[in-house]
Amino acid sequence: MENNSVSKYTISFGLSLALNSIINAVLVVAKEKNQTIMAGMQKITGNQWVTHSAIVVILFVIFGWLFARANNGQGLKIVVNRLAGIIVAGVVAGGLIITGFYLIAD
């Protein structure tokens, strides 16, 4: 019989990937619509895009690590097929928000 379970890091970082794809897109809208946020991000590293990238990558690591520590260190439990769906949904939604924003709203 096949074993269809995956490592806790596969689940935790998969969920973090989906979440941070959305965060990435929301951050785009927030900084483009709010000059205070844009100026703040510019100030942190000297370039708003560098700050943006660093925030998303750092949050990816933090959330991946936090989700792996849930359930007394056993990590979040989720069926692998559902995880794949969540990742695809997160990436597609993030992509659509970014392309849609620059196409229509900006």
Next chain:
Amino acid sequence: MNEVILMVHVLFGVACMVTAVWLFVDVLHANEVNLNRIRRMSWAAAIFMWLAFLIAGYWYVVSYHVDKAIILNGPWPFAHSYFMETKEHLVIMLLLLVTYLPIAASNNLAANKDARWLVLWVTAGIVLLALMVEGHGAIIAMGVKVGLLAKQH
């Protein structure tokens, strides 16, 4: 030197995309024999993308302002206002996907059908997003070219 940096970032981006296509096919036929190769190639894809990202990031911060001015004053301002703006943020998602790839590929793909499907979805996403940002890059380069051509006439 600027042009070399620019081409090297494209080279690593294409290397990541080709590696992801290789992986997709290899994972479709995952077994005990190619399992180690799949894991090594997933690390290679991640390393290629990180190199492409870091080199492109350096170029974007240090040199892009010159191209940006040419594009915005030329006949294709959308090459920056739409294509560069979307590219520089879509590529962050691409970076997350390739960083996740070695984690997903660390499972036993030969014995685990669901894990295989997961890696197939991730590699397919990498290939599609990489193609998209490569296309965006081509339009940005064309934006510079038509901007320079317009200056001559």
